[in-house]
Amino acid sequence: xYTQALNTAETEDRGLEDAxxxxxxxxxxxxxxxxxxxxxxxxxxxxxxxxxISQHAHSEIVGMLPEGNWITRAPTLRRxxxxxxxxxxxxxxxxxxxxxxxxxxxxxxxxxDAMLAGKAKYSSIFNYPTLTWADIGTIGWLVDGAAIMNQxxxxxxxxxxxxxxxxxxxKEESFHQRQGYExxxxxxxxxxxxxxxxxxxxxxxxxPVLMMFGPPDATSQHSDTSTKWKIKRFSxxxxxxxxxxxxxxxxxxxxxxxxDPGMTQDADGHWRYSEIDWTEFKQVLxxxxxxxxxxxxARRRAHDExxxxxxxxxxYAAKRARRQTAQAAE
Amino acid sequence: xLVANIQxxxxxxxxxxxxxxxDALILGHRLSxxxxxxxxxxxxxxxxxxxxxxIGQARELYTYAAKAEGKDxxxxxxxxxxxxxxxxxxxxxxxxxxxxxxxxxxxxxxSAFADLYWRAMMASRDTTLAAIAAKSEKESAYHLxxxxxxxxxxGDGTDESHRRxxxxxxxxxxxxxxxxxxxxxxxxxxxxGVAIDPGVLRGRWLQMLSDVVSEAxxxxxxxxxxxxxxxxxxxxxxxxxxxxxxxxMQRTFPGQTx
Numbered sequence: 001x002y003t004q005a006l007n008t009a010e011t012e013d014r015g016l017e018d019a020x021x022x023x024x025x026x027x028x029x030x031x032x033x034x035x036x037x038x039x040x041x042x043x044x045x046x047x048x049x050x051x052x053i054s055q056h057a058h059s060e061i062v063g064m065l066p067e068g069n070w071i072t073r074a075p076t077l078r079r080x081x082x083x084x085x086x087x088x089x090x091x092x093x094x095x096x097x098x099x100x101x102x103x104x105x106x107x108x109x110x111x112x113d114a115m116l117a118g119k120a121k122y123s124s125i126f127n128y129p130t131l132t133w134a135d136i137g138t139i140g141w142l143v144d145g146a147a148i149m150n151q152x153x154x155x156x157x158x159x160x161x162x163x164x165x166x167x168x169x170x171k172e173e174s175f176h177q178r179q180g181y182e183x184x185x186x187x188x189x190x191x192x193x194x195x196x197x198x199x200x201x202x203x204x205x206x207x208p209v210l211m212m213f214g215p216p217d218a219t220s221q222h223s224d225t226s227t228k229w230k231i232k233r234f235s236x237x238x239x240x241x242x243x244x245x246x247x248x249x250x251x252x253x254x255x256x257x258x259x260d261p262g263m264t265q266d267a268d269g270h271w272r273y274s275e276i277d278w279t280e281f282k283q284v285l286x287x288x289x290x291x292x293x294x295x296x297x298a299r300r301r302a303h304d305e306x307x308x309x310x311x312x313x314x315x316y317a318a319k320r321a322r323r324q325t326a327q328a329a330e
Numbered sequence: 331x332l333v334a335n336i337q338x339x340x341x342x343x344x345x346x347x348x349x350x351x352x353d354a355l356i357l358g359h360r361l362s363x364x365x366x367x368x369x370x371x372x373x374x375x376x377x378x379x380x381x382x383x384x385i386g387q388a389r390e391l392y393t394y395a396a397k398a399e400g401k402d403x404x405x406x407x408x409x410x411x412x413x414x415x416x417x418x419x420x421x422x423x424x425x426x427x428x429x430x431x432x433x434x435x436x437x438x439x440x441s442a443f444a445d446l447y448w449r450a451m452m453a454s455r456d457t458t459l460a461a462i463a464a465k466s467e468k469e470s471a472y473h474l475x476x477x478x479x480x481x482x483x484x485g486d487g488t489d490e491s492h493r494r495x496x497x498x499x500x501x502x503x504x505x506x507x508x509x510x511x512x513x514x515x516x517x518x519x520x521x522x523g524v525a526i527d528p529g530v531l532r533g534r535w536l537q538m539l540s541d542v543v544s545e546a547x548x549x550x551x552x553x554x555x556x557x558x559x560x561x562x563x564x565x566x567x568x569x570x571x572x573x574x575x576x577x578x579m580q581r582t583f584p585g586q587t588x
Contacts, residue, residue, distance in 0.1 A: 091371055312488050
């Protein structure tokens with residue numbers, strides 16, 4: 001069930017941020033102390049984290065859809081069970097993250113409503129379709145691989161509840177990533193048709209996955225303050241490069257070709273990728289990706305069609321509470 | 331390209347195990363259809379959990395059926411390469427999810443039976459079935475608790491949820507009789523102590539149902555007429571669509587390793 005709305009953010013906006021408190025807060029961050037829910041924090045810190053954690057939660061929930069698309073068609077019973085368990089894990093991450101976001105004073109209901117209204121973002125990657133079984137392997141290998149790259153540093157994020165959530169989430173994501181890679185390995189050791197399926201999936205997902213790390217450092221809006229507050233510890237481009245360097249040898253081991261003919265390895269061993277098409281990224285963020293409308297429509301449908309169930313549960317809980325009160329009074 | 335259906339030598343034991351495996355797989359598959367679309371995230375988790383338990387039970391039962399048959403079939407061949415007329419599940423479990431009330435009533439009817447059934451099967455003389463029963467009983471007890479709680483919430487919730495829950499009960503009731511039916515092959519297994527007689531569970535099953543349904547301010551239908559046929563491969567039209575989705579990869583790409 002959704003929790004009650006807590007209206008703490010509003011009061012803080014009204015100017016409690018005196019310079020002394022802000023300096024004290026920054027000193028704690030600089031000393032690598034964790035900020036906890038009841039500690040004083042600047043309104044902008046609260047707002048940034050609420051945005052980031054809730055976007056992360058929305059991504060987990062919307063991310064259930066492209067993979068869920070294959071649960072009923074998984075090719076073996078073992079794969080079916082593993083995929084279902086994986087998508088269930090993503091749902092668990094979503095719940096966990098909404099709970100972390102709620103510690104900052106906004107209810108899950110409000111956060112979800114913002115997403116359903118199209119006002120809150122989720123990861124652009126989930127606006128791409130899963131067309132073949134190889135997409136399930138590729139999502140595990142690359143999308144979860146990229147997510148881990150982003151999230152490992154978040155385990156040391158200055159905000160305690162988010163950092164602790166990330167430790168657990170990262171453990172499960174790394175399991176998912178190995179599972180995805182193992183699907184790819186099985187395909188690449190299979191028939192020509194299966195190997196072609198794997199290559200096709202890599203071709204379609206490679207560039208969107210690189211975009212998951214966000215805009216290039218030169219244009220990123222949030223990085224400066226997030227870095228100062230130790231929410232973000234590496235830049236978008238640094239993380240993207242780390243991911244590419246880790247992934248190229250994995251692709252080589254699979255016998256797959258990264259769809260970037262211009263890619264070269266420099267003297268330091270880094271794999272230098274070609275220019276990313278940021279127009280595509282902006283279009284997907286603007287709602288014009290291949291699945292944006294379908295994803296939101298699916299979440300809205302689940303929410304709307306489930307309304308009577310949530311109302312029933314709330315009504316029953318209220319009746320039960322009244323009965324218990326009446327009994328206690330007798 | 332289509333792959334020919336496998337042939338299964340349905341000895342009484344093989345058939346008996348296949349029937350229970352098909353129940354678990356088809357119901358697990360149906361529940362997995364909710365994943366990502368449930369009324370609340372907690373139910374995405376819970377329905378997936380139940381689906382995972384059931385798919386796990388199906389895998390153990392298929393593996394045992396293949397072993398009992400002693401040919402070169404395995405869990406995946408049994409699940410993916412039999413057509414609708416070879417499937418042996420109860421008509422109840424193949425019924426579409428419908429709304430949340432229909433899904434939970436279907437689960438409630440099945441789990442109330444499965445809980446009693448697996449508990450009784452723990453005494454089977456067949457040690458594999460007894461071991462599967464011991465694990466399945468624990469899972470079924472949790473499924474039953476979850477479904478019962480929802481029947482009460484929906485029945486005693488709002489007017490709308492009450493109406494939907496009652497409609498689901500009325501609709502699905504005629505699919506429950508099949509759970510207690512026994513044919514000659516099964517009778518021999520019961521006699522040998524391998525299987526249990528489901529007929530003896532009916533009284534307790536009805537009592538469990540009545541308790542929950544009356545707490546939920548709902549009623550059980552008086553109608554005793556029951557559908558039959560699933561155990562002999564005479565299914566509703568719904569199963570064909572489920573199987574074409576479930577089996578699409580194995581049928582499209584025959585003989586590959588995944």
